[in-house]
Amino acid sequence: MATPPNPTDGNPQNPVPEAVKPTTDDQQDANKADAKETSIFVNTEPVREEQVQNAVKFLSHPKVKGSPVMYRRSFLERKGLTKEEIDEAFRRVPDESPSLSTTQPAVANQGGQSQPISNIQAQAPTQYQQPAAAAPAAPDSKLGTLTASRFHWSHALLAVGVLAISGAGTAVVFKNAVVPRLKSWIRKVVLEDGEEDLAKKTNTKPTLAEEAAAAAKAAAAAASDVARASQEMLVSKTEEKRYFGELMSLLDMQVQEMKSMSNSIKKLEGQSNIPGREVQVTSSRPSYANGSRADYDSRSVRSLSPPPASVEPPHPKSYMEIMAMVQRGERPPNIREINDLPPNPDQPVSNPRLAPKPKPWEAAQSQGSSTYPHENSNGLNSYGQDNGFGPSASVYQSNGDGSAPWWQQKNVRITEAEPEENKTSHPSERPVQRSSWVPPQPPPVAMAEAAAAIRQPKKSPFEKEQQLTDEQFLARSAEVTDELQRVTKLSESGGVSDIGGGSPVVTNTSEIQREEEGSYYEA
Amino acid sequence: MPVFKTPFNGYAVKFSPFYEQRLAVATSQNFGILGNGRIHVIDLSPAGTIAEIAAYDTADGVYDVSWSESHDSLLIAAVADGSVKLYDLSLPPTSNPVRSLAEHTRETHSVDYNAVRRDSFLSSSWDDTIKLWTIDRPTSVRTFKEHAYCVYSAAWNPRHADVFASASGDCTARIWDVREPGSTMILPAHEFEILSCDWSKYDDAVIATSSVDKSIKVWDVRNYRIPVAVLNGHGYAVRKVKFSPHRASLIASCSYDMTVCLWDYMVEDSLIGRYDHHTEFAVGVDMSVLVEGLLASTGWDELVYVWQHGTDPRAP
Numbered sequence: 025m026a027t028p029p030n031p032t033d034g035n036p037q038n039p040v041p042e043a044v045k046p047t048t049d050d051q052q053d054a055n056k057a058d059a060k061e062t063s064i065f066v067n068t069e070p071v072r073e074e075q076v077q078n079a080v081k082f083l084s085h086p087k088v089k090g091s092p093v094m095y096r097r098s099f100l101e102r103k104g105l106t107k108e109e110i111d112e113a114f115r116r117v118p119d120e121s122p123s124l125s126t127t128q129p130a131v132a133n134q135g136g137q138s139q140p141i142s143n144i145q146a147q148a149p150t151q152y153q154q155p156a157a158a159a160p161a162a163p164d165s166k167l168g169t170l171t172a173s174r175f176h177w178s179h180a181l182l183a184v185g186v187l188a189i190s191g192a193g194t195a196v197v198f199k200n201a202v203v204p205r206l207k208s209w210i211r212k213v214v215l216e217d218g219e220e221d222l223a224k225k226t227n228t229k230p231t232l233a234e235e236a237a238a239a240a241k242a243a244a245a246a247a248s249d250v251a252r253a254s255q256e257m258l259v260s261k262t263e264e265k266r267y268f269g270e271l272m273s274l275l276d277m278q279v280q281e282m283k284s285m286s287n288s289i290k291k292l293e294g295q296s297n298i299p300g301r302e303v304q305v306t307s308s309r310p311s312y313a314n315g316s317r318a319d320y321d322s323r324s325v326r327s328l329s330p331p332p333a334s335v336e337p338p339h340p341k342s343y344m345e346i347m348a349m350v351q352r353g354e355r356p357p358n359i360r361e362i363n364d365l366p367p368n369p370d371q372p373v374s375n376p377r378l379a380p381k382p383k384p385w386e387a388a389q390s391q392g393s394s395t396y397p398h399e400n401s402n403g404l405n406s407y408g409q410d411n412g413f414g415p416s417a418s419v420y421q422s423n424g425d426g427s428a429p430w431w432q433q434k435n436v437r438i439t440e441a442e443p444e445e446n447k448t449s450h451p452s453e454r455p456v457q458r459s460s461w462v463p464p465q466p467p468p469v470a471m472a473e474a475a476a477a478i479r480q481p482k483k484s485p486f487e488k489e490q491q492l493t494d495e496q497f498l499a500r501s502a503e504v505t506d507e508l509q510r511v512t513k514l515s516e517s518g519g520v521s522d523i524g525g526g527s528p529v530v531t532n533t534s535e536i537q538r539e540e541e542g543s544y545y546e547a
Numbered sequence: 548m549p550v551f552k553t554p555f556n557g558y559a560v561k562f563s564p565f566y567e568q569r570l571a572v573a574t575s576q577n578f579g580i581l582g583n584g585r586i587h588v589i590d591l592s593p594a595g596t597i598a599e600i601a602a603y604d605t606a607d608g609v610y611d612v613s614w615s616e617s618h619d620s621l622l623i624a625a626v627a628d629g630s631v632k633l634y635d636l637s638l639p640p641t642s643n644p645v646r647s648l649a650e651h652t653r654e655t656h657s658v659d660y661n662a663v664r665r666d667s668f669l670s671s672s673w674d675d676t677i678k679l680w681t682i683d684r685p686t687s688v689r690t691f692k693e694h695a696y697c698v699y700s701a702a703w704n705p706r707h708a709d710v711f712a713s714a715s716g717d718c719t720a721r722i723w724d725v726r727e728p729g730s731t732m733i734l735p736a737h738e739f740e741i742l743s744c745d746w747s748k749y750d751d752a753v754i755a756t757s758s759v760d761k762s763i764k765v766w767d768v769r770n771y772r773i774p775v776a777v778l779n780g781h782g783y784a785v786r787k788v789k790f791s792p793h794r795a796s797l798i799a800s801c802s803y804d805m806t807v808c809l810w811d812y813m814v815e816d817s818l819i820g821r822y823d824h825h826t827e828f829a830v831g832v833d834m835s836v837l838v839e840g841l842l843a844s845t846g847w848d849e850l851v852y853v854w855q856h857g858t859d860p861r862a863p
Contacts, residue, residue: 064752064769065710065722066731098695102718104735104772337783337803340827340847346577359582364605364632364644371645373682374637376618378565380665383836384792385705385748429568429593431841431855 079113181253188246195239548854551597557845559611559831565619567837575608584609613658617665625655631670657700663708671698700743706751714744743787749795757785765812776812793839801829824860
């Protein structure tokens with residue numbers, strides 16, 4: 025019965041978690057074969073990779089990162105993961121974000137926050153922290169003015185840029201509008217004045233070109249200004265976002281702190297008598313509104329489908345009164361001050377007067393399989409008593425009046441009047457195994473007639489006796505027809521041999537039948 | 548059938564493993580919200596009445612009680628102030644309690660005595676932990692801390708001395724081995740809080756859990772992904788579930804729908820009995836180990852009923 029991978033002496037359970045994967049088959053065979061050496065109360069499932077990956081995804085979620093480890097474990101346990109799978113998932117999750125560890129000290133400097141909470145901060149603005157890791161150290165007020173001034177600047181720059189563009193634009197437009205005018209005017213002049221106008225035109229062209237070039241330069245300068253301004257605006261916006269994110273995370277931290285503080289307050293209150301219990305009553309009493317613990321984040325997962333128990337069972341009116349009283353802080357008037365401490369904490373416990381009795385399932389087990397040692401013998405040996413059953417039996421008998429006490433008598437009335445309830449009238453007599461419907465046994469009338477057919481008329485006292493015993497057999501059990509037949513036949517044969525001889529059957533049948541009928545009416 | 552009226556609201560009832568006519572009842576004032584508690588020890592008389600032979604008052608409500616398997620006069624009580632108290636019936640009332648073990652930081656919700664080893668017991672608490680104790684030690688032997696929420700029930704395996712199960716408000720049931728540092732199996736048994744669990748007495752790998760989701764599920768730990776049976780029929784949360792000590796597949800349960808139900812989980816139509824004698828939440832139920840078919844139940848209506856299965860608990 026030895027299982028090779030497991031040492032069976034000492035503590036067989038220790039190597040189980042490690043040995044689970046390679047030796048599952050061996051384990052399961054061992055479990056079936058011998059429950060003594062390998063416990064059946066241990067998980068023998070291999071680690072399921074899919075479940076582990078789902079768990080890792082869950083644990084990597086930023087919201088989950090902020091919740092206490094206990095609640096994360098509890099959630100995964102409720103989803104059906106084994107301990108090994110949960111441990112494996114926890115092992116994997118911190119490996120995925122090494123950068124967080126470097127930014128944590130910088131972020132933690134802000135207010136000395138606890139590690140898991142700093143994770144939130146670290147994760148949200150990771151991308152923004154790279155350019156300005158030292159910037160968060162600057163006091164917020166300064167940032168405020170800077171941002172304000174930046175706004176101011178960017179606004180001013182915007183205005184300047186717009187003006188420049190419009191200026192350049194109008195200038196360009198103006199030039200475009202003027203040039204055709206000039207041209208037309210020049211043409212006029214040319215037409216009117218010929219050569220003089222030509223000289224003038226050549227003179228104006230370079231000036232026009234120069235002006236255009238200057239305008240273009242101005243426009244380009246304005247455009248570059250605008251571009252610079254918009255770029256700075258962008259930068260300031262990203263910085264804004266970062267600071268906003270930090271603000272949010274700070275707020276989250278505050279909320280977490282408040283939650284944990286209220287939690288600890290609740291716990292403290294729970295130790296004192298008066299106001300404590302009702303707070304917990306609503307959350308931990310047979311509670312139907314399952315979401316009453318505010319800091320239990322994972323409960324939100326459960327409350328998605330409305331619990332069937334959200335319909336509260338109707339509480340007695342006085343219960344509600346007392347709840348209301350307690351929640352108001354009043355103490356119900358009927359409570360007494362009681363000192364229930366032990367008067368002598370070292371009081372020795374009195375010696376037992378009775379030996380422990382064997383349990384009904386132990387008796388059955390010892391008759392059946394013998395895989396388990398007779399465990400209750402330990403108890404008996406420790407008391408050194410062998411007279412366990414004698415005095416106890418007499419004790420019980422002395423209580424009764426000779427007949428069995430009322431609690432032992434099994435009245436087999438049907439209790440429920442509801443037709444749809446499926447109750448039998450002989451529950452105590454059903455066999456332990458599957459209780460299928462057993463067809464009622466055919467009444468022994470036929471047998472009794474057959475038996476009585478052989479009977480002699482003079483044997484009426486015997487007959488009545490035998491028929492009475494027949495009734496008793498019928499009353500006790502409905503299954504022993506064969507036995508009944510056997511018994512009646514035996515009794516008949518016994519009766520016949522006793523009396524000896526016998527009148528012919530034919531003449532006796534009518535008498536016998538009459539007697540039979542009479543006896544039936546009697547019984 | 549006799550009825551016993553308690554001054555406070557009933558929370559648990561347990562038959563003595565030594566005396567077939569004896570029961571212990573745990574009660575709490577003001578529905579257990581805030582108030583005193585009392586433990587009653589009652590005896591059934593052959594004449595059909597119930598007599599109280601002892602009563603112990605506590606400053607805070609008593610949520611559960613358990614008889615010792617080694618000492619016929621010893622009782623363990625789970626008290627709402629987080630303590631576990633031991634009472635000895637054979638000592639005068641002024642000497643009781645003999646011990647008050649105060650380690651839990653929240654209400655102690657259940658206690659269970661080891662029927663195999665007979666020397667140790669468990670307490671489960673709303674502080675998310677389970678503690679292992681022995682009678683002779685003033686402090687706990689071990690503390691099992693893994694659940695994420697209140698542990699409503701802990702139950703020893705009737706065949707394996709070191710194995711027990713726990714049911715918690717974190718919607719998981721766990722199997723533990725006291726030789727192991729942590730739980731050996733996690734059963735995500737229900738989508739809602741699990742209020743009670745109990746082992747089958749005849750199949751050591753079968754366990755039943757009952758939950759706020761009104762169902763009872765029966766599991767085989769060798770193949771725990773799918774329940775062996777799901778027993779529906781209660782109208783509200785099922786507060787306590789108990790396997791019969793005499794019939795392998797018989798389960799008794801009590802619920803906030805004020806009924807006590809009997810189930811046979813191997814049968815297609817599992818509900819085989821329903822008793823609606825309580826007029827408030829039925830919170831405690833027990834089946835006698837010494838007398839087959841004898842049931843007891845208690846509830847917030849301050850009554851304790853003891854009756855034989857198949858009879859009417861309210862019949863005179």
